[in-house]
Amino acid sequence: MSNQLISGWGRYPVVDAEIAVPARFENIDLTALNSIARGMGRSYGDSALATQIISTQQLDNLIAFNGQSGELRCAGGTTLEEILKVFVPRGWFLSVTPGTKFVSVGGAIASDVHGKNHHKIGSFCDHVTSIELLIGSGEMVSCSPQQNSDLFRATCGGMGLTGIIVSATIKLLPIQSTTIRQQTLKAANLKEVFQLFEANRSATYSVAWIDCLASGNALGRSLLYLGEHDESGTLDMQSGHSKSIPFDMPTTLLNRFTIQAFNTLYYHKVCETVSQQQVHYEPYFYPLDSIHHWNRLYGRRGFLQYQFVLPKTAGLEGMTKILQRISASKKGSFLAVLKELGAQNKNLLSFPIEGYTLALDFKWEPDLLQLLNELDQIVLEYGGRIYLTKDARMSEATFKQSYPSWEQFMEIRHKYGATEHFNSLQSERLGL
Ligand SMILES: Cc1cc2nc3c(=O)[nH]c(=O)nc-3n(C[C@H](O)[C@H](O)[C@H](O)COP(=O)(O)OP(=O)(O)OC[C@H]3O[C@@H](n4cnc5c(N)ncnc54)[C@H](O)[C@@H]3O)c2cc1C
Numbered sequence: 001m002s003n004q005l006i007s008g009w010g011r012y013p014v015v016d017a018e019i020a021v022p023a024r025f026e027n028i029d030l031t032a033l034n035s036i037a038r039g040m041g042r043s044y045g046d047s048a049l050a051t052q053i054i055s056t057q058q059l060d061n062l063i064a065f066n067g068q069s070g071e072l073r074c075a076g077g078t079t080l081e082e083i084l085k086v087f088v089p090r091g092w093f094l095s096v097t098p099g100t101k102f103v104s105v106g107g108a109i110a111s112d113v114h115g116k117n118h119h120k121i122g123s124f125c126d127h128v129t130s131i132e133l134l135i136g137s138g139e140m141v142s143c144s145p146q147q148n149s150d151l152f153r154a155t156c157g158g159m160g161l162t163g164i165i166v167s168a169t170i171k172l173l174p175i176q177s178t179t180i181r182q183q184t185l186k187a188a189n190l191k192e193v194f195q196l197f198e199a200n201r202s203a204t205y206s207v208a209w210i211d212c213l214a215s216g217n218a219l220g221r222s223l224l225y226l227g228e229h230d231e232s233g234t235l236d237m238q239s240g241h242s243k244s245i246p247f248d249m250p251t252t253l254l255n256r257f258t259i260q261a262f263n264t265l266y267y268h269k270v271c272e273t274v275s276q277q278q279v280h281y282e283p284y285f286y287p288l289d290s291i292h293h294w295n296r297l298y299g300r301r302g303f304l305q306y307q308f309v310l311p312k313t314a315g316l317e318g319m320t321k322i323l324q325r326i327s328a329s330k331k332g333s334f335l336a337v338l339k340e341l342g343a344q345n346k347n348l349l350s351f352p353i354e355g356y357t358l359a360l361d362f363k364w365e366p367d368l369l370q371l372l373n374e375l376d377q378i379v380l381e382y383g384g385r386i387y388l389t390k391d392a393r394m395s396e397a398t399f400k401q402s403y404p405s406w407e408q409f410m411e412i413r414h415k416y417g418a419t420e421h422f423n424s425l426q427s428e429r430l431g432l
Contacts, residue, residue: 010044011302039104045392046425076106076165092172095127106165111389112157116205119342125156136421154412157350177233190220211263212336307359307387318382333360348405
């Protein structure tokens with residue numbers, strides 16, 4: 001047990017916490033009230049922050065694998081990186097993966113993370129067949145879509161607020177090769193990129209990088225990347241070298257001119273309207289993982305990621321309004337990521353609803369919160385919501401209006417004795 005200053009990936013806010021790192025789940029001490037589980041700390045805001053933190057970093061073993069069904073049982077602290085390292089050479093991949101492999105299985109379940117294939121096969125927890133959860137009483141409870149399904153629906157996407165995910169069984173995806181057949185489509189504006197998403201709904205993976213500072217006729221200009229697993233090739237894990245940001249960058253380097261220049265160069269790096277590439281899965285799925293500590297780019301005071309989803313019907317109009325507001329503010333993000341999300345699942349606090357989601361990074365500065373509050377109002381007006389795993393500042397009222405199942409979630413928290421044991425800075429702020 002040690003005390004240290006700790007934050008999420010956005011480095012805002014920072015809390016002085018007592019951190020326990022149990023080596024076995026039997027050693028997890030639940031006598032301290034108001035603690036929260038923490039995996040790899042890749043959530044951006046305050047969802048894995050509390051004054052008492054239980055780190056799962058040493059609870060990371062692979063337990064069993066069924067080569068027929070592709071079902072893998074592993075401890076909650078196992079990272080996606082560890083799973084890929086062992087299973088890719090054997091011809092298996094993750095059914096759903098977020099944009100970094102440095103997250104734990106427990107964290108992926110607690111945020112019910114989505115990937116570039118949500119429109120096709122849903123989110124991470126749609127491929128979880130069971131969870132072993134340590135609840136507030138110290139008991140271990142199994143839950144699945146069939147068994148204690150209320151607990152399962154609250155734990156998937158439940159931000160660690162029902163208990164500690166000690167182990168889980170997830171379904172892997174068979175692959176023949178580590179190569180992705182990538183197609184890059186250039187869109188001159190937001191309307192065009194939405195049309196391209198619609199026209200390419202059959203693609204297994206899709207994601208667009210938007211120039212969030214472009215305005216006028218070029219508002220929302222983007223590069224859309226489609227991807228398919230290649231059927232031929234090798235299961236080679238090598239993809240290139242990684243780099244690291246060695247120190248905090250001076251925040252003066254990050255201003256509207258540098259960000260605008262970066263976005264313009266990024267957009268113009270592709271000349272053809274349509275082009276094809278063969279790429280390794282690493283740069284396709286995890287482009288930022290090759291730059292360790294990239295969060296230092298935003299300086300000592302950190303940054304906030306703002307990710308929201310708008311329902312399809314509101315997509316173009318609402319997204320246009322938000323991009324216009326951001327472009328006018330001159331605050332921008334190096335890369336804004338746009339994805340299509342498919343149907344909503346039954347998990348009570350899961351983020352995805354059918355529509356389009358946009359994620360942007362903003363360096364922390366005093367007037368940022370005012371801008372984000374204004375964006376919240378537009379998101380609410382169009383029936384959307386903010387992603388909890390990226391959030392560090394949303395108000396309780398905004399949360400409760402946009403996550404209508406929160407009351408049912410609270411009932412389940414009470415039923416399983418979680419309210420006095422598992423709390424984070426985020427849950428306190430949101431009135432959970
Ligand atoms: C570069 C980058 C790209 C990303 N891309 C995506 C993306 O494409 N899609 C997406 O959905 N997300 C994305 N994320 C967010 C990330 O996938 C989630 O925040 C994920 O939850 C982080 O996992 P973690 O192990 O780091 O969890 P932490 O950040 O440590 O914790 C996150 C939440 O999970 C809970 N938790 C962690 N472990 C357990 C456990 N064992 N039991 C119970 N609760 C637990 C914590 O209490 C907290 O509420 C991205 C993040 C980064 C940094």
